[in-house]
Amino acid sequence: MKIYDVENxxxxxxxxxxxxxxxxxxxxxxxxxxxxxxEYCSEAFLAKKP
Known part of the structure; x- marks a missing residue:
């Protein structure tokens, strides 16, 4: 399982x-x-979201 983490x-x-x-x-x-x-707006990250 992957959890996308943001510090604090x-x-x-x-x-x-x-x-x-x-x-x-x-x-x-x-x-x-x-x-x-x-980073959440990058092409690679957006490809992970439907």
């Missing part, structure tokens, strides 16, 4: 806390997204 944002943090409690973190890949530089 509440929703990814809640996901990290829930995963830490259940301990399946080795099955999860956290992918950092840079919102300030508009």
């Amino acid at each position: 944002y509440p929703n990814p943090l809640q996901a990290r806390i829930a995963l830490a409690e259940k301990k399946p973190t080795e099955k999860v890949e956290f992918v950092a997204v840079d919102l300030l530089n508009g």
